[in-house]
Amino acid sequence: MMEGSGADSYGATGGAPQQSENSKLMATAVAGAAMEAAKTEAAKIKNMVLNMRDGPVSIKILSYIAGILLVVTGFFSFFGSFFTLHPVDAVVHLYMFAFGWAILLLEARSSILPKKIVYNIHKYCAFTTVVWGRGAFFIFVGTLALAQWVFISILVGLYLVIIGAGMIYWGQEAYKNLDALHGEMKNPEVVEGMFRKFDHNQDGVLDVTELGNLLESLGAMLRPTEVEAACIIMDTDNDGKISLAEFQGWWANSPSPEVV
Missing domain, CATH: 1.10.238.10 (EF-hand)
Structure with a gap:
């Protein structure tokens, strides 16, 4: 019986290096697949930005859509998280709701806003007065939405990241030409x-x-x-x-x- 037990122990011990090697190979394969998926998604985003660049799109309209999506999803998701006792998610969705209103205010005509609000936006959020700054802000809010890992938040987050990348690209091209x-x-x-x-x-x-x-x-x-x-x-x-x-x-x- 002891011999059998020893054989089992030997088999288990001898199999450990093989299992470790298999784990390494699997981790390498997963990392490679993730890298390829990331490259594919990056290529898709680049193509979408290029297609939007050539099409009859409006930065302001795209921004309004982003703001409305954030306000709506942030509002309903906040109460959903609050009543299901997920306080951290509720706070994040509250931020998304606030950021949505911030985007709508940024895109609003200064003629319909009090001069004090316009002045404070330019003073305290100067980065939003340049195209690449708005783009970076959109990407930040988009990644915040993506981090929720909920289907609707993922869609909104991807939209924001794509629009943000587009703004940075369009702004850079405009700067060069100007x-x-x-x-x-x-x-x-x-x-x-x-x-x-x-x-x-x-x-x-x-x-x-x-x-x-x-x-x-x-x-x-x-x-x-x-x-x-x-x-x-x-x-x-x-x-x-x-x-x-x-x-x-x-x-x-x-x-x-x-x-x-």
């Missing part, structure tokens, strides 16, 4: 002349279409989303239009910061 145009207008008189030339309805401001026509006349090859990003870059008061002072301010400033 930097290249600084030398195309030699003096303030030319700058003002170009502004008034493309202010077709003579209302003293350029809308996105008029700004796109002006930039195109200077040789910039911007897609619709990139023109909208350029408008956001110049639009310091967030009213959706470019005044002569804003246009002159952009031209007079040093080259725009690039996203590294």
